[in-house]
Structure formats: structure tokens, C-alpha cells
Amino acid sequence: MVPEELLERFRTLSLERIGRVEATWNSLVQHVAAEDAARQISRDVHTLKGDAAIVGALEVHILCQKLEDLLLLAEDLHYEISEDFELVVTMAIQFVGMLLRKKRGAPMTGLDLPGFVRQVDDVLRESRALPTSSRGRARRATSRPTAQDTPRDRLSEPTRQRLATSATAVFLEYLSARGTSSRSRLRAVWQTLKQELMQMQIAELRPLLEYHARAAADLATGVGKQLSLELELADAVVDPRVAEAIDVAAVHVMRNAVDHGIEPPSARVGAGKPANGTLRVRTVESSGSIAIHVEDDGRGIDLEAVRQRAVARGVIDAARAAAATEAELIELVFMPGFSTRTTVTELSGRGVGMDAVRSALARVGGSVRVEKRPVGTGVTFAVPAPVRHIHVYQFLAPGGAVSLAVSARWTPAVEQVPRDDAVDPLHTIQLYGSSRQTAVQPPSPMRDVGLRLRWGFLEISLRSSTEPRLVMAERICPTPDDHPVEVVSIDGQETLLLRPEHLSELASAWPGRSAAVH
């Protein structure tokens, strides 16, 4: 039984994926798609199909299989397809969405999946039977949609940044609030928002990999194989975007291990191996990156089959194939559409797999490496570790009540007497006001020092009450790089990180809080 929280994660990710499939499909049939749209849609449907198999969503798996058939044919037809064809693809996407929204255990009342699959099969048969010249249609004169449906990404970076911007505004309100009650209320709101944001910034690697490994074991059982798991997983965290890429990579790599690598028990025993195959998954953290090793003790990559397939597909000529090194042959498995399988199984064989793994990881700055081991195959993906800490110059604002910082990209120089044009940062972010409204009061300027900050051709002078010190700050509420302010933590103390180059944009960042940079 798949745990409810994993099923929920499958639903959430799959709904986003099917939304993306729909948008990509629309662009393909309107002939306004990006260059790699056909590959992208194939990857998405293939991954969705694999995920569905793992969580036991059989109906979704079946429909995705049909969608893959339709998409392959549509690509062959250069998306010059009949109205019926377009309709069944659109409806298949809707059907998948409806199945994904269905509550666990809820009956399929009214949904006629076999009937719908028959409709798809009819369309496929008819479209394949048509002579090439008749397959395309004279497309109806329709106006191009003014807006594409775009999938909603609940954890997208822009969304997180918008939340961080709002949380930062609350923090500033807290700093400037007067009265114990207001301050404690705003402090509580800020703390809640901060906690939520920090949760959104990290994804734990261990449960994700455990889930995929166990799913692979279940999948092996389903196809009559036996699989033991060896997991050595560190308590590492990654950025949610990286976790999504690992999600895609893990599903393909572990499914490949079950389908291509691990042999049936009888074959293993015949080869002198234990009946149980082993899938070993381990994580290794090093400075700046995390490596995930997935190793199996199966039959290993059939390099001869890769060589023959590459020649058959015209990727390389026979002479070059004969001379190709092991590394060169392994590199071929990353080619789009490359598969040594001549038939398509429920698990794999469409040639959409390692290509998707490499693309997904590359999008987040990661990489993948495959190696043929003495026994079996080893796949390693390396992903960047989250960047949580940055170097900053910390100083106290005039008056000494508020801790401030600027990025260490700036070079500070201290002047014992501030220049006339030196900016009081607290005035700029409007933390001062009448004594009735605000807690922070302007200090005597006599105690200020000047902080001349230089970064390239930029120069700005700020008033400060202390000299700056270079320290490490933790990003607890990351706002966009072009936002004037961010709250960071230095030795557990919340500090306002200023971006002097953007302070003049404060008014547009928060309409109620006008800027005053001179």
C-alpha cells in the first residue's frame, strides 16, 4: 500500500506535469512550439507513466501509454493531424487529469476507460491507415489563443520570492512598530512566515530516494524479479527544484535497473548469482555538491547492443562503432530517443529515459555519469548543494539598534566623519517616523561614521554607528536579487541585508514604503 503522503505528492507533481503536457500540446498543434517541445512532452508523459506504475495508478499508466502512442504518431505526422486526432489527445489529457483528481479508493463511476481507450485505438488505426498525403488536414481558420494555459507551479522560485518579499515587509513593520502588543503580534507573524519559507527552501533527500528505491522493489516484484535494497543515505537537504530533478532522474534510473539490469531469478541463478538482485543507493556529500550513486548487480549495459543499435540508427558508421571506446558507447545512451530495446515494454524501451535524466539534472546545474561495473551498472548523479550561506559586511545602523549588512561584493571604506551625501539607511527604508508611530528614533548624527561602499563603478555612502566586519550570513528569507532588502541571520540574529544598488526602487517594491535615496 502506497502511503497517502507519497500518493499526494504523486498527484501534485503529476497534475503539474499534465498541465505542462497540455500547454505543450497546444503549442505543438498551433505550430508555435519551442524547438525541444516534442521531446519535452514525451519526457513528461513518460515520467508520468512511470510514476503512475510505481504508485499503482493503473488507469493513469494505461492512458499515458496511449498518450505516448498518440504523441509519437503526431510527431511523425509533423502535427498535421485530423480534428479527431487532436480531440482524443486533448481528451486523453483531460481524462488523466480527472483520474489524478479522483480521491484514493473512490469508484470509477461513470468513467469509461476501456471505452475511451477504444476511441484512441480507432483514431490511431485510422490515422496510420491513411495515405501520407491525406493525413494532414486543412486546418480551420482559427484565431490564435491570446493566452496559453500555463501550469501552476505552487513551489516555483518566483512564488517563493514573492512570499519572501511579503515576509520581509512584515519584518520591517515589526522593526518600526511601537507598543509591545503590536510588536509581539508582528514578530509572531514574521516568525510563522519565516518558518514556512524555510520549509519551502529545502527538500529532504532521504525520503525521496527511499521512496523511489522501495517503488523499484515493488516494481521488480510485479514483473517477477526479486530485489534487495541497500540504502546508505545521508540526511542531506537540497533545493526543491533540485529535488524535482532528482525525482525525474531516480524514477528513470531505478526503473531502468529493474527492467534492463536485474535479471529474472532463474537467469541469475544460472549465471551463478544469488536469485535476489541488489539495488544499492547511497549519497555522498562533498563541499558544494551531493552525489547520488545508484548501483545494481544486474547484467550491466550491453555495449554490443548499443554499438549495433547506433549503427542501425545511423548514429555512427560501422567502422567508427567498431573502434568506439566503452565511454563513447555509454555516451550514446544519453542520445534522445536512443534505446537498445527493439520492442516497447510497459516499463521502458521507448528511448525516453537517460536523455530525460540528463536534461532534468542539467537544468539545475547537475550532471549524470553511467559506468559499466564488473557486475552490473552504476549511475551517479551529482547535484549542487543548497547555497544557504553568503559572506556579508555587517554593521549597526545609526543609533545602534538595528543590525544591517551588505553583500561582500561591496568593498567598504570607513570615514570617521560621514560625507554630506551619506545616506541614513533606516531613513531610506522608512523605519523612522513620528514618536507615536515608530519605535526606532533618529540618533544624533554626531556619533555616525561613514561607510563608503564600492562595487565596480557603483559607489554609495551610508551612515553607520560601527565599522563593518566580514561575517557569514544564512539566507533565511531569500528575496530576488533585484529587491532592495532581505532578512538574513548572522549568529542567530536577524539582520537586514541591504542591496544599496536597488534602494532607490524601494517605492515600487512596497508602494507604502517610499524610498529616500539621494
Place this chain on the structure above:
Amino acid sequence: MSIQLAKLSGGVISAEASLEAGSAGVLRVRFSGTADLEAKADLDVFVKGLHAEAVRLGATRVIVDFRELEFMNSSCFKIFVAWLAQVRDLDPTQQYRIHLLSNPNQLWQRRSLAALSCFAVDLVAIET
């Protein structure tokens, strides 16, 4: 009781709903013209309104007459898929059946209506 749903007209598609004379709880809606991208927004509003009226009036059946509708594209079909989902999600006591009247001479209706009915076979019937 009377139906409170504005007629859809003036664009590429027309639609009008009425209470079926002599049949309590039956609504009839006639579509004509072309349901393409240009019609999508209006059609969406109309179908949502139709569903709301069917629920308000406690309809047991809605007859959808597509016989004069010359074409419907996939975007517009999605509106009908969403409608079927809404009807399926209703409490069983509020659900109503949907009869699709099709025209065998309109080839586009042959497969599309059959596929549409797969989303709610217990609620949808196709009549020619």
C-alpha cells in the same frame, strides 16, 4: 419557474436554453454555428450558467441539441468535459442526465461525442 439564462448570440456560435414544454424538469438547449476558439469564452460562460440553472431548477434531464452545430474544436470540448465533471461531482439527488442529440451528417460529431460520453457513461446518452 422560468429559465434565467441569457441567449448566446451575436458571435460565431448561438445557443438558447428553454424548459421543455410538457416535461417537468427537462431543459433543452440548442446550439448552432461554430464552436471554435473565438467562441470559447462565451461558450464557457453559457455552459456554466446552464449547469447552475439545471441545479437551481432541479432538472432531471438536459437535452443538448448539437444537430445544427457545424464544428467544435478541442478547446470547446474541454468545456463540456468540465461540465460533465461538475455533474458527476453533484450529490446523486441533484445529478441530471444529459442527452446529446447528434446529426449523423456532421462527421465531427461521430467520434467526439462518443469520446465525450466516456467521461460520464452513467449520465450521458447520445441520440441521433
